Amino acid sequence: MIRPDLLEILRCPLNPSKARLVLEDESLRCEQCSLRFHIKDGFPILVVEEAELPPGCESIRDLPCQKKNNER
Ligand SMILES: [Zn+2]
Numbered sequence: 127m128i129r130p131d132l133l134e135i136l137r138c139p140l141n142p143s144k145a146r147l148v149l150e151d152e153s154l155r156c157e158q159c160s161l162r163f164h165i166k167d168g169f170p171i172l173v174v175e176e177a178e179l180p181p182g183c184e185s186i187r188d189l190p191c192q193k194k195n196n197e198r
Pocket of ligand 1: 138139140141145156157158159160161
C-alpha cells in the first residue's frame with residue numbers, strides 16, 4: 127500500500143532531520159517519538175495534529191523527544 131521507496135524518504139514532521147517512519151499495523155510509526163500516522167487511501171497523513179499519540183502521552187508536549195527539546 128505504501129511503496130518502499132516512498133517510505134524511505136518519509137520523515138516525522140516533528141523531527142524531519144532524523145526520525146524515520148516504520149510501517150506498522152497499517153499505519154506509520156515514528157521511530158523517534160512513536161507518533162502513529164494514519165494512512166488514508168494509500169497516502170500517509172503526516173500531520174502531527176492528526177496523528178495518534180503513544181500510550182501515556184496526552185499531548186505532543188508529553189512526547190519524550192519533545193521533552194528533551196524543552197529541557198534546559
Ligand atoms: Zn517523530
